[in-house]
Amino acid sequence: MRIALRLLPGLWLALLVAAPLILVGVMALSWQAVGIPPYEPPWRGQGINPDNLRLLLEDPHYRASLIQSLTTAAATAALCLLLAAPMGVAIARAGRLRNALLAAVLLPFWTGFLIRLGAWIGLLRDEGWINAALRALGLTEAPIPLLYTQGALLVGMVHAYLPFAVLPVFAAATRLDPVLEQAAADLGATPGRAFLTVTLPQLFPALAAAFLLVFIPAAGEYVIPELLGPPEATLVGRVVFQEFFQNRDWPVAAALAVALLALLLGPILLFQRLGRAGP
Amino acid sequence: MTPGWVRAALWAGLAFLWLPVLLLVTYAFSASPIPFRWGGFSLRWFAALAANDRLLEAAWLSLRIAAGAATLAVPLGGAVGWVLARHGPFAGRAVLGALAGAPLVLPEVVTGLSLLLLFVALESATGWPAGRGAGTVLLAHATLGAAYVAVIVQSRLAAGEQELEEAAWDLGASPAAAFATVTLPLMAPSLAAGWLLAFTLSLDDVVLASFTSGPSGTTLPVALFSMLRLGMTPEVNALAALLLAGAAAILALAGLLLRKRD
Numbered sequence: 001m002r003i004a005l006r007l008l009p010g011l012w013l014a015l016l017v018a019a020p021l022i023l024v025g026v027m028a029l030s031w032q033a034v035g036i037p038p039y040e041p042p043w044r045g046q047g048i049n050p051d052n053l054r055l056l057l058e059d060p061h062y063r064a065s066l067i068q069s070l071t072t073a074a075a076t077a078a079l080c081l082l083l084a085a086p087m088g089v090a091i092a093r094a095g096r097l098r099n100a101l102l103a104a105v106l107l108p109f110w111t112g113f114l115i116r117l118g119a120w121i122g123l124l125r126d127e128g129w130i131n132a133a134l135r136a137l138g139l140t141e142a143p144i145p146l147l148y149t150q151g152a153l154l155v156g157m158v159h160a161y162l163p164f165a166v167l168p169v170f171a172a173a174t175r176l177d178p179v180l181e182q183a184a185a186d187l188g189a190t191p192g193r194a195f196l197t198v199t200l201p202q203l204f205p206a207l208a209a210a211f212l213l214v215f216i217p218a219a220g221e222y223v224i225p226e227l228l229g230p231p232e233a234t235l236v237g238r239v240v241f242q243e244f245f246q247n248r249d250w251p252v253a254a255a256l257a258v259a260l261l262a263l264l265l266g267p268i269l270l271f272q273r274l275g276r277a278g279p
Numbered sequence: 280m281t282p283g284w285v286r287a288a289l290w291a292g293l294a295f296l297w298l299p300v301l302l303l304v305t306y307a308f309s310a311s312p313i314p315f316r317w318g319g320f321s322l323r324w325f326a327a328l329a330a331n332d333r334l335l336e337a338a339w340l341s342l343r344i345a346a347g348a349a350t351l352a353v354p355l356g357g358a359v360g361w362v363l364a365r366h367g368p369f370a371g372r373a374v375l376g377a378l379a380g381a382p383l384v385l386p387e388v389v390t391g392l393s394l395l396l397l398f399v400a401l402e403s404a405t406g407w408p409a410g411r412g413a414g415t416v417l418l419a420h421a422t423l424g425a426a427y428v429a430v431i432v433q434s435r436l437a438a439g440e441q442e443l444e445e446a447a448w449d450l451g452a453s454p455a456a457a458f459a460t461v462t463l464p465l466m467a468p469s470l471a472a473g474w475l476l477a478f479t480l481s482l483d484d485v486v487l488a489s490f491t492s493g494p495s496g497t498t499l500p501v502a503l504f505s506m507l508r509l510g511m512t513p514e515v516n517a518l519a520a521l522l523l524a525g526a527a528a529i530l531a532l533a534g535l536l537l538r539k540r541d
Binding site: 002012014016017020021024027083089091093099105108111113114115116118119120122123125128158162166191192216217220221226237240241244250254257268272 | 291530
């Protein structure tokens with residue numbers, strides 16, 4: 001009975017998690033072909049195809065896409081931290097308001113990801129709220145293009161991922177010992193200085209976890225760049241969709257997925273290590 | 280003690296999170312969709328939404344997929360979480376833990392692509408699944424949901440006391456009876472929270488559904504995504520108002536469940 005309880009979910013995970021990932025690896029070494037499905041696996045005569053992975057290194061388009069994904073994810077994570085660090089601490093110290101504030105951070109997160117992106121489209125488009133306000137104030141006559149820009153992409157990413165970053169900071173901040181900050185104050189530190197030199201350093205593992213918790217999914221993001229970003233924001237998630245659905249080049253799409261995984265492996269392992277070190 | 284700017288940052292962050300959504304919801308009730316021009320209270324966008332058959336069909340499909348996926352995810356993820364927390368060391372434990380955790384950290388595009396490749400390979404090898412649709416989306420969402428349920432259950436059980444089960448055994452309960460009368464009630468709140476989480480994850484997912492659904496499996500997020508690509512319509516505002524109300528209800532329910540636990 002105990003063995004069966006291990007085996008059954010184990011089989012499910014083997015079939016729906018492990019096997020699919022192996023298939024992605026195989027696909028990255030396969031050949032594009034005309035047909036349904038549009039590929040030839042290595043064992044059907046042609047052998048292993050090394051070109052897909054080599055293409056990623058040599059073709060500037062794919063290389064740029066991978067680099068852009070990492071820089072966008074890093075910028076998103078850094079901006080999220082800038083807000084999440086003070087937010088998490090302030091919520092942890094809010095006393096009776098704590099649960100209500102935490103719910104206020106999480107509730108927009110539960111309204112639906114696409115709805116919130118829709119809200120940003122409504123704010124940023126040419127006939128949207130921000131342009132209407134700017135025109136009403138006489139600051140501009142022609143609408144300023146805000147939607148489909150790098151800025152819109154970052155705003156949308158930060159909005160989507162901010163709650164992820166607040167949670168670990170909040171959890172760590174609730175366990176801080178207030179005595180240390182009091183000691184800093186007794187020794188003459190202003191509250192701002194005590195926060196920066198005493199509170200934040202104690203939160204470092206949580207801040208690192210928060211950064212990675214945003215960085216890892218943001219690096220593969222597809223929907224936000226597609227809806228808010230400029231056409232030239234060809235993040236890897238977008239290129240995977242393009243190669244897979246439009247160019248029907250499954251092997252190259254799989255090779256991109258492999259490359260993304262390889263780039264994220266370090267951050268993922270680091271994140272899991274931080275998780276184990278924590279509570 | 281907390282510096283003023285830290286508190287100011289909290290309110291700024293909350294405003295940043297809330298204002299776009301609140302604007303959207305408020306204008307769901309305005310007859311005019313133009314910014315700053317309140318056209319009077321109106322439910323016309325809700326009526327338009329109710330007449331949009333494509334969207335309603337997608338919403339109904341999404342609800343069924345989400346309920347099915349969450350219901351499948353709970354026993355699977357619950358079993359994994361329980362095994363990881365209570366079975367001690369056994370051969371394959373590390374592999375099981377890594378596989379259960381993988382969907383949580385893998386980028387969605389990788390998970391989506393990998394599941395599609397699995398379904399394609401299975402179809403050419405066994406004839407099942409014949410094409411892709413609601414069923415394959417459900418399996419994909421159940422897999423993702425199970426990973427979340429496993430984490431929640433595992434941390435709940437790891438924080439709790441094995442002594443309770445040991446006491447039950449000492450008092451003569453069979454392992455099955457101890458599981459049913461001690462462990463399961465201990466797990467129940469995390470199973471319920473996990474079901475809700477798996478349900479909302481499924482209702483919110485675009486990427487996995489895009490990969491694993493065929494033409495017959497257009498879920499609400501996928502339909503919304505293609506609407507938003509073409510620009511906003513005020514019907515989306517009305518939908519946002521409804522979803523926000525739904526999310527508030529679910530969060531209140533989850534809060535009640537968690538409060539019971541404490």
